[in-house]
Amino acid sequence: MTKEQIQECIKACQECATACGQCIDGCLSGDDVKMMAECIRTDIDCMTICQTTAQFMSLNSQFSSDICELCATICEKCAEECDKHADMHDHCRKCAEACRKSAKSCREMASMGN
Amino acid sequence: MTKEQIQECIKACQECATACGQCIDGCLSGDDVKMMAECIRTDIDCMTICQTTAQFMSLNSQFSSDICELCATICEKCAEECDKHADMHDHCRKCAEACRKSAKSCREMASMGN
Amino acid sequence: MTKEQIQECIKACQECATACGQCIDGCLSGDDVKMMAECIRTDIDCMTICQTTAQFMSLNSQFSSDICELCATICEKCAEECDKHADMHDHCRKCAEACRKSAKSCREMASMGN
Amino acid sequence: MTKEQIQECIKACQECATACGQCIDGCLSGDDVKMMAECIRTDIDCMTICQTTAQFMSLNSQFSSDICELCATICEKCAEECDKHADMHDHCRKCAEACRKSAKSCREMASMGN
Numbered sequence: 001m002t003k004e005q006i007q008e009c010i011k012a013c014q015e016c017a018t019a020c021g022q023c024i025d026g027c028l029s030g031d032d033v034k035m036m037a038e039c040i041r042t043d044i045d046c047m048t049i050c051q052t053t054a055q056f057m058s059l060n061s062q063f064s065s066d067i068c069e070l071c072a073t074i075c076e077k078c079a080e081e082c083d084k085h086a087d088m089h090d091h092c093r094k095c096a097e098a099c100r101k102s103a104k105s106c107r108e109m110a111s112m113g114n
Numbered sequence: 115m116t117k118e119q120i121q122e123c124i125k126a127c128q129e130c131a132t133a134c135g136q137c138i139d140g141c142l143s144g145d146d147v148k149m150m151a152e153c154i155r156t157d158i159d160c161m162t163i164c165q166t167t168a169q170f171m172s173l174n175s176q177f178s179s180d181i182c183e184l185c186a187t188i189c190e191k192c193a194e195e196c197d198k199h200a201d202m203h204d205h206c207r208k209c210a211e212a213c214r215k216s217a218k219s220c221r222e223m224a225s226m227g228n
Numbered sequence: 229m230t231k232e233q234i235q236e237c238i239k240a241c242q243e244c245a246t247a248c249g250q251c252i253d254g255c256l257s258g259d260d261v262k263m264m265a266e267c268i269r270t271d272i273d274c275m276t277i278c279q280t281t282a283q284f285m286s287l288n289s290q291f292s293s294d295i296c297e298l299c300a301t302i303c304e305k306c307a308e309e310c311d312k313h314a315d316m317h318d319h320c321r322k323c324a325e326a327c328r329k330s331a332k333s334c335r336e337m338a339s340m341g342n
Numbered sequence: 343m344t345k346e347q348i349q350e351c352i353k354a355c356q357e358c359a360t361a362c363g364q365c366i367d368g369c370l371s372g373d374d375v376k377m378m379a380e381c382i383r384t385d386i387d388c389m390t391i392c393q394t395t396a397q398f399m400s401l402n403s404q405f406s407s408d409i410c411e412l413c414a415t416i417c418e419k420c421a422e423e424c425d426k427h428a429d430m431h432d433h434c435r436k437c438a439e440a441c442r443k444s445a446k447s448c449r450e451m452a453s454m455g456n
Contacts, residue, residue: 014246024158041142048394049394055245059252059383062383128359159291169363169393176269257379264375
């Protein structure tokens with residue numbers, strides 16, 4: 001990976017963390033919180049792993065590609081969950097998009113090895 | 115603060131973070147998720163600040179007492195919120211207890227200055 | 229604060245976290261690690277509080293302005309520390325800039341109250 | 343895993359995070375910071391992944407065993423690094439012990455699947 005690609009991946013993870021946080025806020029503010037419970041769960045996991053993964057990359061950690069692989073898996077799952085509600089909730093639609101972008105970038109990082 | 119007191123405060127923050135995480139899990143698994151929305155919100159904030167505060171103390175940070183003060187305030191608010199549901203939910207009762215213990219310990223740390 | 233201002237503040241905190249991580253990596257890779265010890269300390273604190281603060285804002289937390297105030301203080305201290313080495317280390321110069329930007333944005337958020 | 347085993351694993355991760363933080367503080371306070379640079383790097387990674395892993399378990403995340411597997415790998419690497427300095431630094435000796443305990447517990451969690 002070039003420095004620019006790593007910087008892009010860090011940014012994608014951070015934007016995904018933000019979208020997950022805003023999706024949690026949206027889910028908890030709505031009328032159908034029970035229906036959104038699984039979405040809130042994956043959002044919390046995804047927000048947290050994205051922050052941690054961005055940190056590992058910024059530190060140039062020897063474990064960057066390992067955590068990117070896990071991060072990609074969690075982002076993909078979160079995108080899948082948010083997609084179920086994307087028609088009804090704008091925050092879910094935006095979150096699914098950010099998750100897919102982050103997943104793709106992390107998958108590339110992971111494939112390069114450390 | 116003696117080393118033992120700092121170690122106790124770190125432990126109280128970490129146990130509070132765990133109790134908050136388990137309270138979120140309990141709230142999201144129940145039937146009345148909408149009623150628990152505010153509890154989930156304060157749990158997420160409290161879990162996160164407790165982890166961060168424990169880290170600052172373990173690192174012997176110059177900002178330990180500042181973050182302990184903020185942590186105490188958030189723990190107190192989370193205890194207050196969980197207390198509202200303590201009769202109905204065991205996870206809320208346990209979380210309120212852990213929050214009060216962590217709040218008390220952090221308040222003491224904060225009062226010592228850095 | 230408008231939504232755009234909050235989004236800007238989240239971004240400033242995340243870019244500061246990244247710059248701090250890259251500054252830690254730079255400091256640990258250099259020949260004069262002992263001289264950079266205090267810089268590494270403030271970088272770790274600043275990186276961590278910036279991540280946590282960005283999360284609180286994305287969640288629309290009731291404690292956003294409180295944590296922004298603490299974040300501003302830590303960012304200012306980190307900028308001050310990095311400034312001491314800005315002539316010698318490019319990572320310190322960039323980190324000091326990112327810290328000042330984040331500090332300014334957080335100070336504004338804090339002044340608005342919750 | 344029984345509830346008691348999960349609680350034990352959470353505690354082992356949190357105690358490891360604390361030991362890593364205190365090892366970073368010790369490394370940065372010593373005279374031979376350059377020699378400890380790699381130790382500080384693995385400590386930061388290990389401290390962070392242990393916090394995140396403890397959070398995932400407390401939330402009863404579907405990704406608990408995945409992150410436990412990564413956490414075990416990082417804890418083992420950190421133990422290996424700290425062992426190199428265990429004769430000279432008490433904080434390294436304690437950190438290596440906490441890392442091995444956390445690695446063992448996480449490896450067991452990971453082997454159970456989700």
